[in-house]
Amino acid sequence: MTDQNNKIPFEEDNYTHNIDRNNERMLDRRGFMKTLVGAAGLFAVSSLPWGAVAAKELMNLGDKEYPKTKIADVKNVAIGDSVDFSFPSEHDSAILIRLSEKKYVAFQNACTHLRCPVFWKKEEGEMICPCHHGKFEAHTGVPTAGPPRRPLPEIVVKIENGSIYAVRVKRYEA
Ligand code: FES
Numbered sequence: 600m601t602d603q604n605n606k607i608p609f610e611e612d613n614y615t616h617n618i619d620r621n622n623e624r625m626l627d628r629r630g631f632m633k634t635l636v637g638a639a640g641l642f643a644v645s646s647l648p649w650g651a652v653a654a655k656e657l658m659n660l661g662d663k664e665y666p667k668t669k670i671a672d673v674k675n676v677a678i679g680d681s682v683d684f685s686f687p688s689e690h691d692s693a694i695l696i697r698l699s700e701k702k703y704v705a706f707q708n709a710c711t712h713l714r715c716p717v718f719w720k721k722e723e724g725e726m727i728c729p730c731h732h733g734k735f736e737a738h739t740g741v742p743t744a745g746p747p748r749r750p751l752p753e754i755v756v757k758i759e760n761g762s763i764y765a766v767r768v769k770r771y772e773a
Contacts, residue, residue: 667757667764670695670705674761681719683708686754686765693754694719694726695763696737703763706740706751717751726751 665687676682682695686707694708696719706726708717715730725743726735733745740751755767 664767665765667766670756670763670765672762673758676703676763679721681721684765687768692716693765695754695756695765696726698737703756703758704738704740705754705756705765706735707754707768708751710747711742711749711751712745712747 668684668686670684670686671682676695676697678697678699680697684693684695684705685691686693686705692708693705694717695703695705697703706717708726709715710717710728710730710733712728712731712733715728715733717726717728717733717735719737720727725737726740728734728745728747731746733747734743735741735747735751736743740753742748742750753769754765755769757764757766
């Protein structure tokens with residue numbers, strides 16, 4: 600005769616039978632999401648100072664005065680014509696347009712989409728980017744057609760003693 604109380608009630612070789620596997624999976628997912636959110640938060644916080652530095656750098660660029668650069672003599676630019684020049688460095692190509700007797704506008708002419716050179720199309724009264732049919736309004740440099748979303752950086756010009764000078768880049772200003 601055997602003593603039933605001393606026996607294991609059933610064959611036990613799996614010690615995880617009491618774990619709810621669905622819950623276990625949920626915990627895994629929750630844990631993963633927490634890790635993901637934590638990592639995103641950490642990235643955002645750690646990149647904040649760099650964003651601030653970059654913004655400051657761009658703001659300084661917008662406010663910065665450069666040595667004035669002669670673009671052309673007034674008498675050599677007819678109303679409706681344009682002149683290509685570089686400002687502030689020789690690598691920053693730009694365009695001056697004489698819109699009326701006294702109105703001159705100038706912009707850095709690297710397209711704000713993918714940096715193709717933008718040119719003045721007198722007959723259309725707009726600046727055109729040939730790469731993807733981008734167009735920019737001549738008074739403000741604001742995009743009016745095609746993929747560009749940001750205006751061309753404006754260059755402040757000054758007339759002195761019959762000559763036109765570039766003096767400042769109004770980058771990132773409205
Ligand atoms: S580069 Fe000017 S529209 Fe694409």
